[in-house]
Every structure is written in C-alpha cells, then in structure tokens.
Amino acid sequence: MLKNIFENVRNKHTLVHSITNYVTVNDCANILLAAGAAPIMADDIREVKEITAICSALAINIGTLNERTIASMIEAGKEAARLGHPVILDPVGAGASALRTDTTFRLIDEVQFSVIRGNISEIKTIARGTGTTRGVDADVSDAVTEENLSEAVRFVKEVSSQKKAVVAVTGAIDIVADAEKAYVIRNGHPMMSKITGTGCMLTVLTAAYCGANPGDILGAAAASVAAMGLCGEIAYKKTMEAQGGTGTFRIQLIDTMSNLDADTFQKGIKVEVM
Amino acid sequence: MLKNIFENVRNKHTLVHSITNYVTVNDCANILLAAGAAPIMADDIREVKEITAICSALAINIGTLNERTIASMIEAGKEAARLGHPVILDPVGAGASALRTDTTFRLIDEVQFSVIRGNISEIKTIARGTGTTRGVDADVSDAVTEENLSEAVRFVKEVSSQKKAVVAVTGAIDIVADAEKAYVIRNGHPMMSKITGTGCMLTVLTAAYCGANPGDILGAAAASVAAMGLCGEIAYKKTMEAQGGTGTFRIQLIDTMSNLDADTFQKGIKVEVM
Amino acid sequence: MLKNIFENVRNKHTLVHSITNYVTVNDCANILLAAGAAPIMADDIREVKEITAICSALAINIGTLNERTIASMIEAGKEAARLGHPVILDPVGAGASALRTDTTFRLIDEVQFSVIRGNISEIKTIARGTGTTRGVDADVSDAVTEENLSEAVRFVKEVSSQKKAVVAVTGAIDIVADAEKAYVIRNGHPMMSKITGTGCMLTVLTAAYCGANPGDILGAAAASVAAMGLCGEIAYKKTMEAQGGTGTFRIQLIDTMSNLDADTFQKGIKVEVM
Numbered sequence: 001m002l003k004n005i006f007e008n009v010r011n012k013h014t015l016v017h018s019i020t021n022y023v024t025v026n027d028c029a030n031i032l033l034a035a036g037a038a039p040i041m042a043d044d045i046r047e048v049k050e051i052t053a054i055c056s057a058l059a060i061n062i063g064t065l066n067e068r069t070i071a072s073m074i075e076a077g078k079e080a081a082r083l084g085h086p087v088i089l090d091p092v093g094a095g096a097s098a099l100r101t102d103t104t105f106r107l108i109d110e111v112q113f114s115v116i117r118g119n120i121s122e123i124k125t126i127a128r129g130t131g132t133t134r135g136v137d138a139d140v141s142d143a144v145t146e147e148n149l150s151e152a153v154r155f156v157k158e159v160s161s162q163k164k165a166v167v168a169v170t171g172a173i174d175i176v177a178d179a180e181k182a183y184v185i186r187n188g189h190p191m192m193s194k195i196t197g198t199g200c201m202l203t204v205l206t207a208a209y210c211g212a213n214p215g216d217i218l219g220a221a222a223a224s225v226a227a228m229g230l231c232g233e234i235a236y237k238k239t240m241e242a243q244g245g246t247g248t249f250r251i252q253l254i255d256t257m258s259n260l261d262a263d264t265f266q267k268g269i270k271v272e273v274m
Numbered sequence: 275m276l277k278n279i280f281e282n283v284r285n286k287h288t289l290v291h292s293i294t295n296y297v298t299v300n301d302c303a304n305i306l307l308a309a310g311a312a313p314i315m316a317d318d319i320r321e322v323k324e325i326t327a328i329c330s331a332l333a334i335n336i337g338t339l340n341e342r343t344i345a346s347m348i349e350a351g352k353e354a355a356r357l358g359h360p361v362i363l364d365p366v367g368a369g370a371s372a373l374r375t376d377t378t379f380r381l382i383d384e385v386q387f388s389v390i391r392g393n394i395s396e397i398k399t400i401a402r403g404t405g406t407t408r409g410v411d412a413d414v415s416d417a418v419t420e421e422n423l424s425e426a427v428r429f430v431k432e433v434s435s436q437k438k439a440v441v442a443v444t445g446a447i448d449i450v451a452d453a454e455k456a457y458v459i460r461n462g463h464p465m466m467s468k469i470t471g472t473g474c475m476l477t478v479l480t481a482a483y484c485g486a487n488p489g490d491i492l493g494a495a496a497a498s499v500a501a502m503g504l505c506g507e508i509a510y511k512k513t514m515e516a517q518g519g520t521g522t523f524r525i526q527l528i529d530t531m532s533n534l535d536a537d538t539f540q541k542g543i544k545v546e547v548m
Numbered sequence: 549m550l551k552n553i554f555e556n557v558r559n560k561h562t563l564v565h566s567i568t569n570y571v572t573v574n575d576c577a578n579i580l581l582a583a584g585a586a587p588i589m590a591d592d593i594r595e596v597k598e599i600t601a602i603c604s605a606l607a608i609n610i611g612t613l614n615e616r617t618i619a620s621m622i623e624a625g626k627e628a629a630r631l632g633h634p635v636i637l638d639p640v641g642a643g644a645s646a647l648r649t650d651t652t653f654r655l656i657d658e659v660q661f662s663v664i665r666g667n668i669s670e671i672k673t674i675a676r677g678t679g680t681t682r683g684v685d686a687d688v689s690d691a692v693t694e695e696n697l698s699e700a701v702r703f704v705k706e707v708s709s710q711k712k713a714v715v716a717v718t719g720a721i722d723i724v725a726d727a728e729k730a731y732v733i734r735n736g737h738p739m740m741s742k743i744t745g746t747g748c749m750l751t752v753l754t755a756a757y758c759g760a761n762p763g764d765i766l767g768a769a770a771a772s773v774a775a776m777g778l779c780g781e782i783a784y785k786k787t788m789e790a791q792g793g794t795g796t797f798r799i800q801l802i803d804t805m806s807n808l809d810a811d812t813f814q815k816g817i818k819v820e821v822m
Contacts, residue, residue: 022296022570023577023589029297029470034520039470040367041297044340047371054370066592066616068340093588096602097595194806196577196587245803246582255519258468296570303571303744308794313744314641315571318614321645328644342614528795532742 003266005213005223010036010262014211017055017080018204019043019073021063021092024197027250028059031201034258035227037208043069048076057085057211059204060111062103063092070103077111086114086210086217089165090203094118095125108163114210115221116159117168117203120144120152127159144173153182153274166221170202174229176222183222186270187229189236195250202228226269231256233268277540279487279497284310284536288485291329291354292478293317293347295337295366298471301524302333305475308532309501311482317343322350331359331485333478334385336377337366344377351385360388360484360491363439364477368392369399382437388484389495390433391442391477394418394426401433418447427456427548440495444476448503450496457496460544461503463510469524476502500543505530507542551814553761553771558584558810562759565603565628566752567591567621569611569640572745575798576607579749582806583775585756591617596624605633605759607752608659610651611640618651625659634662634758634765637713638751642666643673656711662758663769664707665716665751668692668700675707692721701730701822714769718750722777724770731770734818735777737784743798750776774817779804781816 014037020028029039042051045068052058058080060073080087089111091104104126108116116126120142144152153175160167161179168176174185192198202225209224210217235252242248288311294302303313316325319342326332332354334347354361363385365378378400382390390400394416418426427449434441435453442450448459466472476499483498484491509526516522562585568576577587590599593616600606606628608621628635637659639652652674656664664674668690692700701723708715709727716724722733740746750773757772758765783800790796 021589023573023587025297026300026470026574030520030524033468033470039297040370041295041338042367042371043338044373046341047373050371050373064589064591067594093590096588097590097598099592099595099598194581196574196581244799245806246578247799247802247806250578250802251518251521251525251799254521254524258519258521299571300574300744304794304798307742307744313571314644315569315612316641316645317612318647320615321647324645324647525792525795525799528798529793532793532795 002219002223002226002269002271003262005209005216005220006227006265007262008212009209012212013038014057014208015040015055016057016059016204016207016211017042017052017076018059019069019076020059020061020200020204023063024200027197027201028204030254031257032204032208034254035205035208043072045072045075048072049079052076052080052085053083055085057207058087059090059207060087060107061090061092061200061203062100063200065100065103073107074110077107081112086207086214087111088115088117088203088207088210089113090200091116091118091122091126094122101125113165114217115166115168115206116163117170117206120169120171123159123167123169127162144169144171144175149173149184153177153184157182166218168206168221168225170199170225174225176218176225178218181218182274184272184274185222185226185229187226187233189232191236191246191249192232194246198232222271226271227260227265230265230268231260275493276497276500276543276545277536279483279490279494280501280539281536282486283483286486287312288331288482289314289329290331290333290478290481290485291316291326291350292333293343293350294333294335294474294478297337298474301471301475302478304528305531306478306482308528309479309482317346319346319349322346323353326350326354326359327357329359331481332361333364333481334361334381335364335366335474335477336374337474339374339377347381348384351381355386360481360488361385362389362391362477362481362484363387364474365390365392365396365400368396375399387439388491389440389442389480390437391444391480394443394445397433397441397443401436418443418445418449423447423458427451427458431456440492442480442495442499444473444499448499450492450499452492455492456548458546458548459496459500459503461500461507463506465510465520465523466506468520472506496545500545501534501539504539504542505534549767550771550774550817550819551810553757553764553768554775554813555810556760557757560760561586562605562756563588563603564605564607564752564755564759565590565600565624566607567617567624568607568609568748568752571611572748575745575749576752578802579805580752580756582802583753583756591620593620593623596620597627600624600628600633601631603633605636605755607636607638607755608655609638609640609748609751610648611748613648613651621655622658625655629660634755634762635659636663636665636751636755636758637661638748639664639666639670639674642670649673661713662765663714663716663754664711665718665754668717668719671707671715671717675710692717692719692723697721697732701725701732705730714766716754716769716773718747718773722773724766724773726766729766730822732820732822733770733774733777735774735781737780739784739794739797740780742794746780770819774819775808775813778813778816779808
C-alpha cells in the first residue's frame with residue numbers, strides 16, 4: 001500500500017506550495033523535484049491564496065518566521081484547508097522562543113492541518129504548551145527509544161487526537177500516527193542530523209506525498225518519512241564508499257531520492273504498525 | 275562572434291547586481307563566479323541605486339517578490355537603465371498570480387529592459403496580458419517544437435518589437451530574438467528542469483554576458499543561453515557516467531561552467547539564425 | 549594551543565545564532581554542522597533576544613541587510629554582548645554603499661564585538677570611515693602581501709585597539725590581531741574566491757570557535773581562519789584529483805571540514821605570531 005503511495009508521487013507531477021525558511025529552501029525545492037513533484041515558493045500575502053489554489057498541497061515551516069510571513073502562512077493555510085488541500089506544519093524551534101511557540105499555537109488554532117511534523121521536543125511543546133528546544137533539535141532526554149516506544153506511540157496518538165491532525169515525530173525512531181493507528185519507522189541514519197535541512201526537506205516531501213494521495217494522509221505521511229529515511233541510509237553508504245563527508249552526503253541524499261524506484265522503496269522501508 | 279562574446283565574459287570580471295529570489299540565489303551567485311563574473315545581491319531600497327551604479331548589469335527576478343523588494347526592483351531598474359547598464363527581467367510565474375502578472379507589467383512599464391527571459395507561458399502572459407502558468411513551468415501545450423518553430427519565432431520577434439527588448443524564450447528549443455533577428459538554440463537537456471534554478475541561473479548569466487558585451491545585447495543573450503544549455507548537456511553526460519542523480523547534476527552544471535573554455539563553447543553550441 | 553581550541557569545537561556542540569545574508573545562509577549552516585557546532589538562524593526582532601540567549605555565540609553578517617534585519621542585528625548584538633557571548637561582525641560590502649557603511653558604524657557603535665572579520669577594504673572602511681569596495685571583494689591594490697605585511701599587521705593591530713575587538717583581515721595572507729599580538733596565517737587557496745560564501749562561512753565558524761573557547765578569543769579567531777584555509781587547500785587538491793570545478797570544490801570544502809581531525813589541523817596550519 002505504501003508502495004502505491006510512492007508510485008503516485010512518482011507518476012503525478014504534484015505542485016507543492018511552500019512557505020518555508022530561507023536557510024534550506026533550495027534543498028526543499030530540489031528534493032521535491034527529485035521525488036517527482038514540483039515546487040513553488042510564494043510568501044507575499046497578496047498572492048498566497050491564488051498560488052496555493054493552483055497547488056495540490058501546502059507546507060508551512062516557521063524556521064525563519066517574521067511578522068510579514070506569519071500573516072501569509074495563516075492566509076495561505078486557511079485557503080488551502082478551505083479548498084481541501086493537505087496542509088503540513090513544521091513548527092521549527094517551537095519552544096525555543098515565545099514567538100515560535102505562540103505562532104505555532106496560533107497556526108494550529110486558525111488552520112486545520114493535515115499533518116504536523118516535528119521533533120519530539122517541538123511536538124511536546126505543541127502538546128503541553130511548554131517545553132525546551134535546544135535550537136531546532138529535540139532534547140536528547142526526550143528521544144524516542146526502543147525502551148520508551150509504546151509510551152511515545154501513545155503520546156503521539158494523543159496529540160493527534162487533540163489536534164485532529166496526523167502527527168509525525170521524527171528522530172532515531174520515527175512515529176507517524178493518527179488517533180487510532182501509528183506507523184513506527186526505523187529507517188534513517190544519524191548523518192542526516194549533520195546537515196541542515198533534512199527535517200525541512202521531509203516536510204515538503206510529506207506535503208507532496210499527501211498532495212498525490214489525498215485519500216490516505218496517514219499512509220502518505222508515513223511513506224514520505226520512510227522514503228526520506230531510506231534515502232538517508234543509501235546516501236550514507238555511498239558517502240562512505242566515496243570517502244566523502246557531509247557535503248557529499250547532502251548531494252547523495254538528493255541523488256538517491258531522484259533515482260529511487262518503487263521496488264527499492266518497498267524492499268528498503270522498515271515500517272511497523274502499532 | 276558568439277565566441278568573442280564568451281571570451282569577453284571570461285576575461286572581464288563583470289560585476290552583476292541581482293535582485294532575485296531566495297530559493298536559488300546561492301546557485302545564481304555561484305554560476306556567475308563559475309562563468310568569470312562576480313555577484314552582488316542587494317535589495318534594500320536605500321542602497322540599490324548605489325550598488326547598481328558600481329555594477330555592469332542588473333538582473334531582476336520576481337520569483338519570491340514582496341512589497342518591499344518590488345519597490346527596490348523598480349528603483350534599481352530605473353537607475354541601471356539611466357546609467358546605460360543592461361537590465362534583465364525574469365518574470366518568474368507571471369500569469370500564476372495577479373501580483374506576479376501586475377508586477378511584471380509594472381516593471382516593463384517603468385523600466386527599459388535590455389532582455390526579458392522567461393518560459394513561453396510567461397512570455398505569452400507578457401504579450402497578451404493573460405495566460406496560465408503551472409507554477410513556474412510553461413504549459414506543455416505551449417512548448418516550442420520543431421513543428422511550431424517558425425510561428426514561435428515570429429511571436430518572439432513581435433514581443434521584442436512590442437517591448438523594445440531582446441526576448442529570450444527558453445524551453446526544449448530556445449529562441450532569443452529582437453524585432454529583426456532570432457537565434458534558435460538547440461542546446462540543453464531535460465534534466466535541467468529536474469533541478470531548481472536553471473532558469474534563474476541563466477538570467478543572471480545573461481546579465482553577465484550583456485554586461486561584458488554591452489554593444490551586442492542580442493548576441494550576448496543568445497551566447498548565454500547557448501552556454502547554459504551546453505553546460506547542461508555536458509553535466510548530464512558526467513552525471514550519467516558517475517551514476518548520479520539530480521544532486522550531482524547540479525554540481526556538475528556549475529563545475530562545467532567553471533571549466534568551460536572558448537573552443538569547447540564554440541564547438542558545442544547549436545545556434546541557428548532565423 | 550590552537551589544537552586545543554580546535555578540539556573544543558569538535559567536542560562541544562556549540563550553538564551559534566546567525567543573522568546572516570540569504571545568499572550563503574545554507575552553506576553557513578552546513579559548515580557549522582561540519583565543524584561540530586550547530587546553527588540557528590532567527591532574525592525577527594521579537595525573538596532575537598531569546599534565541600541568542602540559548603546560544604553560545606552570535607554572528608552578524610550584513611550581506612543582504614534591510615531595515616527590518618538591521619534592527620534585529622542591533623537588538624541581538626546588544627543582548628549577546630550583555631550576556632558575555634562572543635559576537636562576530638562580518639561587514640560585507642562596507643564602503644560599497646552608504647547603507648552598508650553607516651550600518652557597520654552603527655553596529656560597532658552600539659554593540660561590543662569580540663571579532664570583526666572582513667577583507668582589507670572593508671576593514672579600511674571601518675578604520676578610516678572611507679574606502680571603496682568592489683562588490684564584496686577587497687581592492688586588489690589593497691591586498692596584503694609579503695612586501696607590505698609588517699605595515700598591514702601594524703594597521704590591523706591599530707584597528708583592533710581602536711575598536712576594542714579582535715580584527716581578522718582575510719585574503720591571500722590572513723592577519724588576525726588584537727592590539728598586542730597578531731597571527732599571520734598562510735593557509736587557503738585562490739579557488740576559495742571562486743565560490744560564494746567562503747567569507748560568510750568563516751564568520752560563523754569564527755563564532756563557533758569563539759563560543760567554544762570564550763577564554764581565548766584571539767586564538768579562537770586565528771584557529772578558525774587557519775582551519776578554513778586548510779580545508780580550502782585540501783578541498784582544492786581533491787577537486788583537482790576529481791577533475792572537478794567550483795561546484796565540486798564547494799562540496800569538498802564542507803566534506804573536508806566535516807572530516808578534519810586535530811592532527812591534520814595541527815600539521816596543516818601555517819601560523820606565525822607577529
């Protein structure tokens with residue numbers, strides 16, 4: 001089933017509207033193209049409604065938010081949701097500043113998101129209205145491990161139920177859940193945290209997967225997380241073979257996504273339903 | 275003659291002022307350096323006149339336009355034109371939103387551009403005041419093909435005559451024309467559309483070519499289009515040899531531009547005058 | 549001693565707050581991660597105080613300054629200095645426009661910087677309140693050479709004394725000095741000027757080195773300059789072996805930084821005290 005979801009992304013040319021941070025925006029555009037989708041970035045409030053209307057999904061990332069773009073995020077988010085488009089939130093650094101935390105709450109309040117994707121710290125901030133975020137990384141003490149997995153799954157399902165959105169918590173082990181069902185995904189490689197943008201790239205990728213599979217948002221989100229993690233694993237191997245470093249890894253990540261086929265995806269993903 | 279134009283870019287250290295989108299701005303800076311030119315990005319209205327004055331050309335790209343930067347584009351454009359500098363417009367997504375379309379019209383109205391470079395859909399929007407743009411790509415039904423080539427050339431010449439600027443329409447076949455003369459260019463590779471920024475990079479490259487060759491804007495624009503397309507072809511071959519994907523292709527594109535010499539350029543370009 | 553400084557950066561996970569230009573911001577984030585540090589970019593005035601408080605150092609780069617971000621730079625700079633965090637200034641293009649020059653003066657006036665890092669032209673602008681900058685490169689006639697080295701060292705020490713900050717002048721020969729002591733560094737490769745962002749990357753790297761070594765700002769700044777230059781040398785060799793161009797060089801630069809160990813650093817740096 002996830003394989004069908006993957007193939008839909010490969011075969012449709014899903015246009016994704018992203019209002020995202022300027023640090024990793026180029027990687028976001030390139031990963032979308034690599035996956036078979038297409039990017040459009042637009043953040044002026046006078047055009048976001050029109051732009052989002054011609055797209056199949058919207059990704060909102062608050063990584064370098066400011067007053068002007070926050071207003072555009074809300075306007076675009078409301079319109080995309082009204083049109084029935086999947087809307088994905090990446091609450092980068094929620095908990096690290098009042099502005100980020102408040103903006104995250106405001107976005108969730110005003111926009112019906114399809115998927116909220118963050119690290120465990122950001123998701124805990126959303127859940128509890130508190131939390132500390134070390135920059136944009138999760139607190140290590142809050143990492144999802146095999147030991148606390150069932151507790152973490154229960155937590156993610158609760159947040160999903162509370163926010164009426166699929167919630168994707170990514171880390172060493174990823175959990176993608178709605179109120180009833182969770183995908184636990186064990187793809188990925190630690191080197192993914194040694195380059196900027198893997199989280200942001202995943203968010204726009206999730207938007208593309210949801211846009212191409214609007215009838216199965218939970219499956220689409222899980223498939224995008226697994227695809228990204230699998231590409232990270234393969235890219236790591238190729239980087240080691242080439243005796244490269246993090247620069248090479250970033251290029252290999254995009255290469256791998258652009259060359260990934262459905263069989264490799266199907267064989268490589270490590271997905272468990274809980 | 276195009277070879278001389280190429281050599282001028284290699285030998286002069288042409289400083290190009292760009293007001294461009296934040297998605298591909300890094301690639302724009304790097305392609306300029308790779309070509310032998312030099313970049314400066316500045317978009318605050320309080321400095322754009324001074325900055326453009328110390329440059330040899332100005333590139334304006336509306337890919338992530340906003341109220342603040344639109345005002346800077348107009349201010350910079352007027353000043354550069356007043357100083358006799360070549361000014362290049364990339365109307366990214368004209369037709370996709372009223373803001374983009376209106377801004378494009380306003381820019382053309384207020385600034386005397388030397389070259390307008392876009393895909394066929396954007397140029398049709400400029401020509402007709404209407405049009406649909408699927409994100410920033412041309413409508414496939416509007417692609418320039420061998421079958422409709424002479425009609426397309428006539429159209430581009432007409433737009434050039436109407437706007438009093440060289441018009442460059444890029445796609446599978448590229449047309450660069452003024453009112454009288456058209457270069458038809460058959461370089462390039464489809465993989466160029468699988469990474470973000472090839473259009474944006476070409477626009478700043480065109481600015482560099484025009485800045486280094488102010489006496490032959492049409493030839494300079496055509497040479498820049500041919501150079502970019504040729505680099506795309508070579509980069510594709512190298513990417514396939516390396517069994518790479520779109521990440522590698524992007525790096526190879528800049529590598530190829532930085533290593534391109536006049537003989538390779540001269541032998542590789544596929545340019546026809548119509 | 550510089551080796552200890554290097555090891556501290558490798559072993560601590562120094563969080564650096566950067567308010568930097570959108571041209572090279574992705575490279576800045578990736579070089580920090582490659583060095584063992586971590587990036588956070590935030591430029592909204594409503595959050596910069598909170599964000600800088602959770603970091604160990606602040607880098608301010610005026611490469612694409614605007615009214616909104618200038619205010620944030622000052623607010624963040626004051627707060628970081630108040631907290632005793634190292635604050636690094638990169639006055640990109642000071643001398644190229646009144647806005648850049650005035651902003652540089654204003655920043656130096658209002659913020660106590662730990663390190664000011666620029667090319668010789670920018671530093672002369674700071675020193676004399678005049679100067680010409682060709683884009684963001686130093687005037688060639690102002691280059692530091694073996695012939696004018698002792699004069700240049702004296703000059704840099706004077707600027708340091710005047711501004712009460714370590715001053716780092718980078719070029720073919722680098723000088724990093726406080727009022728009393730100068731490190732002269734002969735690492736680096738001319739290809740570093742053929743990609744965008746080596747200066748910007750160095751600035752955030754200097755912030756990371758200072759943040760991880762707050763007790764020796766001069767040594768930390770010198771070590772960061774030497775490390776970057778050494779990576780440039782190694783990356784150049786690898787690029788030539790791969791028959792690559794400037795695209796490959798950029799990737800190799802980040803690869804090399806991510807793989808650099810303390811012994812290679814110690815053996816490779818060419819540092820003289822004057």
